[in-house]
Amino acid sequence: MESVAKEFDVIVIGAGIMGSCTAYQLAKRGKKVLLLEQFDFLHHRGSSHGESRTIRCTYPEDYYSQMVLESAKLWEEAEAEIGYRVYFKTGHLDMGVPSDKSLQAVIASCESNLIPHRVVNREQVMHEFSGVFDIPENWIGLSTDLGGVLKPTKAVSMFQTLAIKNGAVLRDYMEVTEIKKDYERGGITVGTKNGSKFWGEKCVVTVGAWMSKLVKTVSNRVLPIKPLHTSICYWRIKDGYQDKFSLEDGFPSFSSYGEPYIYGTPSLEFPVISAVKIKCGGFLGHEPVTPCFLACFAITSATEFALLFTYLKLLLSSS
Numbered sequence: 001m002e003s004v005a006k007e008f009d010v011i012v013i014g015a016g017i018m019g020s021c022t023a024y025q026l027a028k029r030g031k032k033v034l035l036l037e038q039f040d041f042l043h044h045r046g047s048s049h050g051e052s053r054t055i056r057c058t059y060p061e062d063y064y065s066q067m068v069l070e071s072a073k074l075w076e077e078a079e080a081e082i083g084y085r086v087y088f089k090t091g092h093l094d095m096g097v098p099s100d101k102s103l104q105a106v107i108a109s110c111e112s113n114l115i116p117h118r119v120v121n122r123e124q125v126m127h128e129f130s131g132v133f134d135i136p137e138n139w140i141g142l143s144t145d146l147g148g149v150l151k152p153t154k155a156v157s158m159f160q161t162l163a164i165k166n167g168a169v170l171r172d173y174m175e176v177t178e179i180k181k182d183y184e185r186g187g188i189t190v191g192t193k194n195g196s197k198f199w200g201e202k203c204v205v206t207v208g209a210w211m212s213k214l215v216k217t218v219s220n221r222v223l224p225i226k227p228l229h230t231s232i233c234y235w236r237i238k239d240g241y242q243d244k245f246s247l248e249d250g251f252p253s254f255s256s257y258g259e260p261y262i263y264g265t266p267s268l269e270f271p272v273i274s275a276v277k278i279k280c281g282g283f284l285g286h287e288p289v290t291p292c293f294l295a296c297f298a299i300t301s302a303t304e305f306a307l308l309f310t311y312l313k314l315l316l317s318s319s
């Protein structure tokens, strides 16, 4: 392997989706960039691997919606530059009781951000989604056209390829153990466990669930944050109903603001049997963990997901 330059405009630490995208965007703006990753590139121990992640513009937090709207253009630009797709668009359905504070905030955010949306009742939800969703009588749905599925591993690979194409230097098996201000020269020095040293005008840290560990290592400070283990569950769709759950036929990504909060997408995983599974994540019952060798983090109870069966009209069978 050729020797690596030691001086950069920006050193990015952590090559998940955040770091890889950051390296690409900086390199594209003409910056001399180094991206350092502790494991192999495209490893499965962080958060940014797999085949499906929800992307939607409906959030209770106003600023998220604005960021997602802005990102739509950036995803398109990156896809055009690489020549393949990582973002598959579909509609998005939020649902819950009308008094739910988060759902109210989501509707308010749609209004203030001028996001086209429809607030619909149970019958309208049934009609719009061909009877696939059957929400409780006292719930409402919020339907928007701006949802979809991102393919995370493919997206990380895309950003890393584009970063290299735009001149960035990428190195894996480089665990950063030292980040220090360079008081003589200005800027930052970054050191790795295997003894490499680099200098950067600036440094961007995107180490996801390893943030506490890195901050403790480089500064001996303890951050009040905890990584949570998140599970994804899959359901096989009963024979004859596969089309109803496919992205091509308009099955939306969705979020349920019931107790617990559940979200899901039409899955793009396992191409041989594609569109016969749905990915769901729930945020309750997650256990704090030490990030290390697990693919993604926390087992959520089966009862949380049993709720999904009620909404999806028992068209799904075993997990």
Ligand SMILES: Cc1cc2nc3c(=O)[nH]c(=O)nc-3n(C[C@H](O)[C@H](O)[C@H](O)COP(=O)(O)OP(=O)(O)OC[C@H]3O[C@@H](n4cnc5c(N)ncnc54)[C@H](O)[C@@H]3O)c2cc1C
Binding pocket: 013, 014, 015, 016, 017, 018, 019, 036, 037, 038, 039, 045, 046, 047, 048, 049, 052, 053, 054, 055, 174, 175, 176, 177, 206, 207, 208, 209, 210, 214, 230, 231, 232, 281, 296, 297
């Ligand atoms: C199961 C699951 C489902 C999810 N579903 C969704 C969804 O549907 N929609 C959505 O928007 N979001 C979803 N998320 C969240 C989303 O995936 C994450 O927010 C995103 O992937 C975080 O990316 P990241 O780059 O910050 O972290 P990571 O992907 O974890 O990347 C951090 C990188 O830093 C590296 N690193 C750490 N320490 C060092 C060091 N000292 N030196 C060098 N490198 C280091 C790590 O090895 C890793 O590669 C989900 C997450 C999970 C786990």
